[in-house]
Amino acid sequence: MVRRLAASLVHRGRSGEGAYADELVSLHSARHAVIAIEEARQPLRDCDGVYTMVGNGEVLNYREMATRLPSERRRRLPPGDLQVALELFAARGADGFEPLRGPFALAVWDGDELTLVRDRLGERPLYYYETPDLFVFASEVRCLESALRGRLALDEASVLSFVGLGRMTGDRTLYKEIKSVAPGEVLQIKGDRVRRRQLAPVPDLYDASRSPGDEAGVRRLIEQANHRMLVADCPVAVGFSGGVDSTVVLKAALEGADVAAAITLFSERGPGIDENLRRARAVAKVMGVDLIEVPFTIPSLDDTVALLDETLDMPAAEPLVLHNNALHTVARDYARVLLGGHGADEVFGGYDRYTALKDDANHAATSEWMSASPWERWRRTAGWKAFVAEWAGEAFASQAAFAYADSDHADFAHTDLSRADLTPTGSSSSDLTHTGSNHAGFAYADFKTTDALDRPFPYEFAENSDPVLFGQALDLFRLMTYDNFRATDENGIARGVEVRSPFFDLDLIAGVYALPVHRRIVPHTKKHLLQRTLHGTPMQDMFAARKVGFDDAFSYSDWMSENWPEFSSTITTGPLAELSVVRASLLQRLSELDWRLLWRLFSLTAWLKRRERF
Structure with a gap:
């Protein structure tokens, strides 16, 4: 299993590989090096030789953070940004992650406890699989696919979420058994205990x-x-x-x-x-x-x-x-x-949708202004309930898999599960196998409701007081x-x-x-x-005219039309047609669908075909 994990991780870092193993764990790292390129080879060890770390990404304020280390650690500090993160953890525990800035996902092993952490924005991915006697994590789901052949089942509810929303919600992935570490989450595993905590929320950093x-x-x-x-x-x-x-x-x-x-x-x-x-x-x-x-x-x-x-x-x-x-x-x-x-x-509020929302003196309910927006992602999110009612397959209808809960936000579904009972979303160019710990595993409740807004997220408190901020934060932290x-x-x-x-x-x-x-x-x-x-530069007056959208010169709708027989048959004859995730009538009416939904169906079909080859 470890060999398959290591082989599947190679594409995430070609600067060098490293490994560590003891009687409980096996760690592997594939590094894409941009800081301390030759010196900071992984796995890293703290200066006392107690902690071992593998990680992905960078701590971009590491020079400033190095000055906050205890003098004895600062004096013996090896080169590298992630080394500073490791020494901070060694000195302060999980509190040492609080001041770190940058895109990162880290894993630290102390011989007894495993700690995973992911940056607050979730710029770097981190996923895991857990049973009572096995814990595996990796930077990508396909790394876990490679290692866990025959143990994974497709999460059809997440497949439907992808088709309708363009994403999975909460900690879910396209496999029932694989979860993601949430942005800003610290996950600590010791024996049969799993502890979670969130780093300080983004609004508190100001x-x-x-x-x-x-x-x-x-x-x-x-x-x-x-x-x-x-x-x-x-x-x-x-x-x-x-x-x-x-x-x-x-x-x-x-x-x-x-x-x-x-x-x-x-x-x-x-x-x-x-x-x-x-x-x-x-x-x-x-x-x-x-x-x-x-x-x-x-x-x-x-x-x-x-x-x-x-x-x-x-x-x-x-x-x-x-x-x-x-x-x-x-x-x-x-x-x-x-x-x-x-x-x-x-x-900075550059999109027209923010200006329009600001200028609307009589703000409608969230679901109403999202439904009326010209931006497809807002409309898609607001229309999730209607999408499910119209297109969810018979399997979901019979299981009442998408029964919507009453709430103050009536047009959005809200989960009735405590987030403490779930395992959120993540990132890291490292993986670990943890055996023999006999811990019980997380209880995965049935997916009975879905919150299309995927609360909580930073600044959602502004929903009524500053809808524009709410919309900006929804875009940045969720969509x-x-x-x-x-x-x-x-x-x-x-x-x-x-x-x-x-x-x-x-x-x-x-x-x-x-x-x-x-x-x-x-x-x-x-x-x-x-x-x-x-201001004060030769460029200061060059941006008065409206900029054309990056992809305005490329018509995906035309591309699909020009390739329609092959494009449509890819979807209708592929693995998606064999699942009961969406109604057959959706696949029969492809020519009537928005090109963005068509793209999601095409991309999902390609992924399902790749999955069949594993």
């Missing part, structure tokens, strides 16, 4: 004394986030679209790092029709940067399926992975780290996580680059979200707090 709630304070937080983003002992590349987000990122990188490449994608149908390419060229010229221009066209059906199989752990809810794959494939020839502007719109975090991480690492954005910095998020809505979002100037960082 410190008004250090970053006053004004524009100057936000600017300092942006500078700090940019500084952290650049922490690497290797060159970086920048994904550059010519918008304000990636311009801020490229400007910071040019000022503080070794930039190996600035890369932009454009429509292969011709540079002349791609407005974003024209803008990217204009901004790059002002900045004195030579762009690497990458033509992109939507791959063939066969190539799309191969891409999904090779690089993704679970099905993709959005075709954005196809663009990202093209970008990541080029970036790996220049750098191990790729910087981008992901998350800026959610943090982005499945594809924007998970799929971007998986495809990037599979192609050999780690993807980072300064706009996922927790202190920046907490500082901006602490501002009242009229200071976060102002009329006629999108992301004004971010644009102000370019």
Whole structure:
């Protein structure tokens, strides 16, 4: 089993492998190294030789955190960012994880107890399988698939959630037996006891004394986030679209790092029709940067399926992975780290839907404004109950698997299970097998209700007082996580680059979200707090015009139509048709469905076919 786990993990790190074993555990790590590249080989040992750690990702504020270590540990501190995290844990226990910033998933073994932790945003994945005498964890579900052949059963309720919502809720995966560690969760396993705790919530991270709630304070937080983003002992590349987000990122990188490449994608149908390419060229010229221009066209059906199989752990809810794959494939020839502007719109309120919600003086109920939104993900979430009623297969109807609970939020289903009884979502480039512990395992209650909003999440308290903040937080902490975090991480690492954005910095998020809505979002100037960082530069007046959407030059609807016989038969003759997850009438009416739902059915079918090969 351990050999299969190790072999399945290789694609997540090509800088080196490491292993540790004793009579109770076997640890393995595949490392994608960007900090202390030669020195910080895993597994890591603390300076007293008591604790062993494997991990994925980075602690980007590790230099600051090293100054907080006890003097005897600081004096003997080996190189590396995760080494600082390990020494903090050795000195303070799980409290040592509280001040860490960055994308990470870590596992620490002390000879008696296993501790798992995941960053608060869930940028790095971490999954586990547990029975009374076996505990296994890994960075990806397919690693566990490889190790646990014959022990896993498809979770049909999660399959339906993916079709209708584009994600799984809570700690669920597409397998009943595999769960995920929640963002910001610490999971500690010792004998037959499993203890859980959450790191301090994101709203509590805002410190008004250090970053006053004004524009100057936000600017300092942006500078700090940019500084952290650049922490690497290797060159970086920048994904550059010519918008304000990636311009801020490229400007910071040019000022503080070794930039190996600035890369932009454009429509292969011709540079002349791609407005974003024209803008990217204009901004790059002002900045004195030579762009690497990458033509992109939507791959063939066969190539799309191969891409999904090779690089993704679970099905993709959005075709954005196809663009990202093209970008990541080029970036790996220049750098191990790729910087981008992901998350800026959610943090700084850049989307029209936020402005519209702010301008609505008489806010409707949450379900109503989400249903009326032009954004499909909000409508999809608000329409979950209706989707289930119309399209859930007979198996769910007969089992009353989706009976909706009454609640104050009547149009959304709420789980009647205590979150303490569940095991949430996760990330790590390491795995562990734990045997002989005889612990009882988690009680998995029947999936009788589903909360389409997947509460609780940071800032949900603002639902009535500041619906715009509620919507921004819902997007950032829930609706982005499945594809924007998970799929971007998986495809990037599979192609050999780690993807980072300064706009996922927790202190920046907490500082901006602490501002009242009229200071976060102002009329006629999108992301004004971010644009102000370019004042006094030649780029300050280059973003008045509305930016074209990244994929506006690519029509997935047309792509599906052009390939319709093969595309549709892939779905109707595939494994999904043999399950009782959706009604047969859904598959019979494919030509009537929205292209986004069609994509989810296609991507899910590709995943189910891959599963059959295991």
